[in-house]
Amino acid sequence: MRTKNNLLPKDLSTSRLAKNIPAEREVSAGGVVFRRSKFGIEIAFMKDSYDKWTFPKGHVEKGEALEEAAARETLEEIGLEEIRFLEELGKISIWFRDRYEQKGKLIHKDIYYFLFETAPDAVLLPDPSQHTYDAKWVPIKKVLQTSSYSDLAPIIKKALGYLAIR
Known part of the structure; x- marks a missing residue:
């Protein structure tokens, strides 16, 4: 039922079966960051623990707004010094097996993404x-x-x- 990356098949997330599997619900927020460099518009990507290219994201802390969590996680994960909020981009839902905090636990996560801009000469520090x-x-x-x-x-x-x- 799992893929080699410990992810559930995509069709499972929308199936009736998924509703009957006990899963921990989580909410995360992430950032899509761009800069206007001398090479044109560029977007920041990070390589995650699954060795995949994606955007920074992380848990929303108690009392924290989604946009604030997205900014905090983005700054922490890719080492930018400053970003400016521009736009809410939407939400995706994913299912996966946790590899860190609750090893093996099935997680159903909603991730809210936001668009941010940074300085033209910004450096990424993973x-x-x-x-x-x-x-x-x-x-x-x-x-x-x-x-x-x-x-x-x-x-x-x-x-x-x-x-x-x-």
Whole structure:
């Protein structure tokens, strides 16, 4: 029932079966960060603990707004000094087996993403203690193909749409 990355098959998340599997519910928030460098618009990606390219995200702390959590996690995970909120991008829901805090526990997580801008010369400094093992700036034309997770496509498309009209 699990894939090699300990993720559940995509169709399970929408099936009736998923509703009958005991799972821990979690809420996370993350950031899609871009910069306007001399090379054009670039978007920050990080390599996660599954060795996949994605966006920074993490748990929402008690009393913390989603946007605040997204900014905090983004700054912590990819080492940026400053970001500016621009737009809410939407929510995705994922199912997976935890590898750290509750090893093996099935997790159903809602992740809310936000668009942020940073300085043109911003440097990415991944933090392995935050489960960020690499980070890079990706030209806007290569963003969809860089993302390792297909469920991020609607989030990416909304970010690209926002950037196209500005």
